[in-house]
Amino acid sequence: MDEARARDVLAAAEVLPGTARDARLLALGENAVFALGDLVVKVGRDAELLDRARRELDVAVWLEETGVPAVRAAEPKALLVERHPVTVWHRLPDPVRPAEPRDLAELLRVVHALPAPSFELPPRELLGGVERWLRLAGDAIDPADAAYLRERRDGFATAAAGLTPRLTPGPIHGDALPRNVHVGPDGPVLVDLETFSADLREHDLVVMALSRDRYGLPAAAYESFVEAYGWDVREWEGCAVLRGARETASCAWVAQHAPGNPKARDEFERRVASLRQGDATVRWHPF
Numbered sequence: 001m002d003e004a005r006a007r008d009v010l011a012a013a014e015v016l017p018g019t020a021r022d023a024r025l026l027a028l029g030e031n032a033v034f035a036l037g038d039l040v041v042k043v044g045r046d047a048e049l050l051d052r053a054r055r056e057l058d059v060a061v062w063l064e065e066t067g068v069p070a071v072r073a074a075e076p077k078a079l080l081v082e083r084h085p086v087t088v089w090h091r092l093p094d095p096v097r098p099a100e101p102r103d104l105a106e107l108l109r110v111v112h113a114l115p116a117p118s119f120e121l122p123p124r125e126l127l128g129g130v131e132r133w134l135r136l137a138g139d140a141i142d143p144a145d146a147a148y149l150r151e152r153r154d155g156f157a158t159a160a161a162g163l164t165p166r167l168t169p170g171p172i173h174g175d176a177l178p179r180n181v182h183v184g185p186d187g188p189v190l191v192d193l194e195t196f197s198a199d200l201r202e203h204d205l206v207v208m209a210l211s212r213d214r215y216g217l218p219a220a221a222y223e224s225f226v227e228a229y230g231w232d233v234r235e236w237e238g239c240a241v242l243r244g245a246r247e248t249a250s251c252a253w254v255a256q257h258a259p260g261n262p263k264a265r266d267e268f269e270r271r272v273a274s275l276r277q278g279d280a281t282v283r284w285h286p287f
Contacts, residue, residue: 001032001043001045001046001084002028002260003025003028003032006025006028006032006034006043006084007020007021007023007032007034008020008082009043009081009082009084009086010023010032010034010041010043010086012081012082013041013043013079013081013086015039015041015075015079015086015088016034016036016037016039016041017036017037017039018036018037020034022036023035023036023041024036026040030044030045030049030194031043031044031045031049031194035091037091038090038091039074039088039089039090039091040088040089040090040091040092041086041087041088041089042085042086042087042089043081043084043085043086044084044085044086045084046083046084047080047083047084047085048132049085050078050080050085052085052194053078053085053086053087053194054077054078054085055119055121055122055194055196056078056087056193056194056196057073057076057077057078057087058117058119059117059121059193059196060072060073060089060193061073061076062117062118062119063190063193066114068107068110068111068114068190069107069110069186069187069188069189069190070189070190070191070193071089071090071092071182071189071190071191071192071193072089072090073087073088073089073090074088074089074090075087075088092182092184092189092191093184093185094184095182095183095184096183096184096185097183098178098183099178099179099181099182099183099188100178100221100224101178101208101217101221101222101224101225101228102224102225102227102228103178103181103183103188104176104177104178104180104181104188104208104225105224105225105226105227105228105229106188106228106229107173107181107188107189107190108173108176108204108205108229109228109229109230111171111172111173111190111204112167112170112171112172112201112204114170114171115170115171116170116171116198117171120198121171121196121197121198122197122198123197123198123199124172124174124195124197124199124200124203125197126160126203126242126245126246126249127153127156127157127245127248127249129249129252129253130149130150130153130248130249130252131150132256133252133253133255133256134146134149134150134252134255134256136255136256136259137252137255137256137258137259137268138259139259140255140258140259140265141255141258141265141268145268145269145272146255148272148275148276149248149251149252149255149272152244152248152275153245153248153249153252156241156244156245156248157245159241159244159245160238160241160242160245163200163238163241163242164238165200165201165202165236165238166202166231166235166236166238167200167201167202167231168201169198169199169200169201170198170201171196171197171198172196172197172198172199172200172201172203172204173190173193173195173196173204174195174196174197174199174203174204175192175195175207176203176204176205176207176208177207177208177211180192200238200242202233202236202238202239202242203242205229205231205233206233206239206242206243206246207246208222208225209222209232209233209234209239209243210243210246210247213243213280214247214280214282214283214284215283215284215285215286216283247271247275248275250271250284251268251271251272251275254267254268254271254287255268257287263287264287267284267285267287270282270284270285271284
């Protein structure tokens with residue numbers, strides 16, 4: 001789904017106070033995210049994401065009820081428009097500063113203290129999207145690389161199923177990065193709630209450890225995250241397994257953008273080569 005297609009769906013949804021052409025594109029990935037006036041609209045890549053969109057709205061209501069600072073839904077139900085899920089959200093005030101790892105850690109402590117909601121949260125299917133992303137990549141990637149990632153996926157899925165957690169399992173954000181925190185006038189709030197799950201709390205912490213090792217997060221920033229949360233997941237023997245699973249998923253996620261984006265294809269090849277060579281020092285570029 002490119003921007004033009006997403007704008008066509010946005011226009012057909014008729015959920016904005018103005019025209020789709022006037023909406024500002026904020027992001028284009030699994031969802032196209034548009035803003036206009038006091039609203040933000042997310043257009044999902046395909047119909048397979050409808051259930052996830054519905055659950056994200058349920059999570060938003062639950063977090064509001066429990067007092068967790070998070071983005072709030074403007075419409076209670078997800079729409080399916082021309083086979084694309086559409087959800088509508090209240091637009092957050094302009095940020096007062098960039099989110100920092102410490103902000104994320106403080107919000108995770110709140111989320112990790114929550115009991116399960118009244119509705120069912122799925123396990124964190126970290127590797128569940130690999131097949132779909134590789135399918136979307138098609139001929140733009142080497143079939144041998146796709147086969148390699150499928151093999152890694154299966155191996156890490158088996159290994160993850162046998163882990164013994166250090167923390168009590170329960171609700172997690174699922175994609176715990178500072179980019180999913182918005183710092184407004186009233187403080188930090190969580191955004192992008194679509195990966196909320198019920199699983200090992202360690203999933204949320206491994207993300208930042210990987211950011212330190214692969215994406216160049218400064219050591220001091222990582223230490224501030226650990227200090228605010230109260231524990232370093234790298235002390236846990238299962239950390240390498242969840243890290244390997246996330247690296248596998250991150251490679252496959254980039255692959256879906258390869259057909260129309262040479263930079264994505266180059267980044268995919270960089271990531272796969274580093275995994276094949278077992279070189280954990282190769283820097284990956286955010287995409």
